[in-house]
Amino acid sequence: MNNLQRNKIKDKAFKYFGVTCTFFGIFILGVFLFGIINDGVSRINWDFLTNLPSYRPKKAGILTAWTGTLWIFGLTAIFAIPLGIAAAIYLEEYGKKSWFANLLEINITNLAGVPSIIYGILGLEIFVRLMGLGGSLLAGSFTLSLLILPVIIVATREALKAVPLTTRTASYALGATKWQTIWNLVLPASLSSIITGVILALARAVGETAPLIVIGALAYVPFVAKTPLDEFTVMPIQIFNWISRPQHGFTINAAAAIIILLAFVFVMNGIAVYIRIKAKKKSH
Amino acid sequence: MSESQSESSFKIEAKNIDVFYGEKQVLKDVNMPIEGNTVTALIGPSGCGKSTFLRLFNRMNDYIDVFHKKGEILIDGKDIYRKKTNVEELRKSVGMVFQKPNPFPKSIYDNIAYGLRIQGINKKSLLDEIVEKSIRQAALWDEVKDNLKKSALALSGGQQQRLCIARTLAVEPSVILMDEPASALDPISTAKIEELIQELKEQYTILIVTHNMQQAGRISDKTGFFYMGDLVEFDETQQIFTNPKNERTENYISGRFG
Ligand SMILES: Nc1ncnc2c1ncn2[C@@H]1O[C@H](COP(=O)(O)OP(=O)(O)O)[C@@H](O)[C@H]1O
Ligand SMILES: [Mg+2]
Numbered sequence: 001m002n003n004l005q006r007n008k009i010k011d012k013a014f015k016y017f018g019v020t021c022t023f024f025g026i027f028i029l030g031v032f033l034f035g036i037i038n039d040g041v042s043r044i045n046w047d048f049l050t051n052l053p054s055y056r057p058k059k060a061g062i063l064t065a066w067t068g069t070l071w072i073f074g075l076t077a078i079f080a081i082p083l084g085i086a087a088a089i090y091l092e093e094y095g096k097k098s099w100f101a102n103l104l105e106i107n108i109t110n111l112a113g114v115p116s117i118i119y120g121i122l123g124l125e126i127f128v129r130l131m132g133l134g135g136s137l138l139a140g141s142f143t144l145s146l147l148i149l150p151v152i153i154v155a156t157r158e159a160l161k162a163v164p165l166t167t168r169t170a171s172y173a174l175g176a177t178k179w180q181t182i183w184n185l186v187l188p189a190s191l192s193s194i195i196t197g198v199i200l201a202l203a204r205a206v207g208e209t210a211p212l213i214v215i216g217a218l219a220y221v222p223f224v225a226k227t228p229l230d231e232f233t234v235m236p237i238q239i240f241n242w243i244s245r246p247q248h249g250f251t252i253n254a255a256a257a258i259i260i261l262l263a264f265v266f267v268m269n270g271i272a273v274y275i276r277i278k279a280k281k282k283s284h
Numbered sequence: 285m286s287e288s289q290s291e292s293s294f295k296i297e298a299k300n301i302d303v304f305y306g307e308k309q310v311l312k313d314v315n316m317p318i319e320g321n322t323v324t325a326l327i328g329p330s331g332c333g334k335s336t337f338l339r340l341f342n343r344m345n346d347y348i349d350v351f352h353k354k355g356e357i358l359i360d361g362k363d364i365y366r367k368k369t370n371v372e373e374l375r376k377s378v379g380m381v382f383q384k385p386n387p388f389p390k391s392i393y394d395n396i397a398y399g400l401r402i403q404g405i406n407k408k409s410l411l412d413e414i415v416e417k418s419i420r421q422a423a424l425w426d427e428v429k430d431n432l433k434k435s436a437l438a439l440s441g442g443q444q445q446r447l448c449i450a451r452t453l454a455v456e457p458s459v460i461l462m463d464e465p466a467s468a469l470d471p472i473s474t475a476k477i478e479e480l481i482q483e484l485k486e487q488y489t490i491l492i493v494t495h496n497m498q499q500a501g502r503i504s505d506k507t508g509f510f511y512m513g514d515l516v517e518f519d520e521t522q523q524i525f526t527n528p529k530n531e532r533t534e535n536y537i538s539g540r541f542g
Binding site: 163164166167169170171172173174175176177180184185188189 | 342344347372373374375376379380382384386387388389390398399401402403448451452455
């Protein structure tokens with residue numbers, strides 16, 4: 001009886017502790033967001049989106065930065081999504097018992113925890129120098145693809161694992177081959193979870209700064225990239241650059257750019273959440 | 285000699301079957317000839333090898349690493365374990381219904397069409413026709429005809445199991461294997477499925493594992509009683525239930541163990 005009461009009190013105490021922590025986090029985030037929006041929202045207008053960078057804060061825009069981010073987003077998606085999903089299918093459905101698969105598995109789990117700047121150094125060595133791609137969009141998106149591959153692979157494997165053996169067995173019993181079962185049953189059943197994982201991974205890529213700086217992405221790019229071999233900048237680098245300038249006008253520009261980057265990432269996360277909720281509804 | 289061994293006047297014939305999981309022998313020299321368009325019930329206590337025996341006929345045991353067997357399984361006179369057997373083709377003619385309903389997380393329509401689509405049949409009118417026919421055959425049509433786009437997972441357990449039967453029928457097998465298909469269902473669903481099996485017998489050869497003695501008595505033509513890997517007795521169901529030759533069969537049927 002006494003013990004039970006003590007446990008109940010502990011239970012309550014922990015609950016309130018958790019709620020307090022959560023609110024503290026949200027509060028800090030709210031203060032930050034309020035500050036940013038307060039500073040930056042009035043700076044957002046058509047010119048800001050379509051102007052090239054400039055040394056005068058009032059004239060400077062983010063055209064090269066957001067087009068660069070879109071380029072990086074698209075190229076990284078093209079490289080990382082098929083490769084990541086294919087690797088996950090191999091590891092989860094085919095290569096289960098080989099020593100090679102085991103080795104890959106250990107590496108992938110570890111890679112997910114490597115700091116992003118290390119990927120930058122790897123990208124600098126392999127893509128920029130060895131392959132001679134320079135500080136181009138291609139080098140940048142290859143590097144970011146490496147960075148998010150482990151995330152996509154892990155998320156996809158979890159999604160594939162969630163398709164129960166009994167439904168796979170039913171597919172085999174109807175005369176389906178292994179690949180037919182994967183293509184017609186397993187992938188459609190896990191697609192929404194895979195998409196969610198992929199979107200979250202891409203959202204991460206879009207926010208990365210350090211590895212791109214390491215491979216030589218520039219803060220000042222006076223033209224919009226036309227091919228994947230062009231030099232580029234991205235939103236986070238532009239923001240980083242503006243924040244480090246002394247003029248107050250650039251701080252305001254940075255705040256405005258942060259709002260736009262945040263909006264982009266929020267929309268992506270929103271889509272991921274929406275897909276998840278819709279998939280849940282469908283399966284119940 | 286080996287020529288004549290592969291000949292059989294039966295639809296299905298198990299000849300001198302030994303099955304091992306690793307070192308452990310779970311079926312011992314089982315012989316069972318089965319005529320076409322009959323229902324054969326497989327009964328016996330848990331772990332005696334009924335499911336293992338059933339899975340021999342569509343080679344689902346192949347997925348178990350430690351499985352190996354001796355002897356022959358003939359279907360339409362051919363040994364289905366010979367090298368050149370196409371296992372996928374075999375499973376199109378030997379369908380299976382499992383103990384727990386296992387519909388795909390797809391619509392009712394797509395569940396039934398699945399087996400056809402993987403064979404490359406995509407013509408809408410043909411699919412529509414076979415889907416309707418199969419669902420009708422499985423006595424489920426009136427309950428789902430307005431909701432074919434609805435998720436199969438939203439159906440009740442009994443409906444799901446009939447859907448799984450319809451899904452099996454859609455690929456037009458000649459043999460249907462059922463592993464305790466009604467054991468997870470309520471009495472009304474069970475009755476529906478028993479009735480269904482009676483009707484399906486007209487067109488299919490059915491092997492059914494069941495724990496329910498009354499059920500075996502009601503629906504089957506022949507019954508095989510397994511005990512610890514031996515096929516102790518195999519005879520007309522009537523005979524097994526009224527006048528078993530073996531004492532162990534009698535004890536089991538009268539409920540003295542099992
Ligand atoms: N995958 C497996 N690996 C090893 N042993 C198994 C496997 N499946 C079943 N067995 C063993 O084979 C015997 C027969 O099992 P089973 O065919 O499932 O019997 P039943 O269906 O009559 O209950 C049991 O002793 C069981 O433990
Ligand atoms: Mg069993």
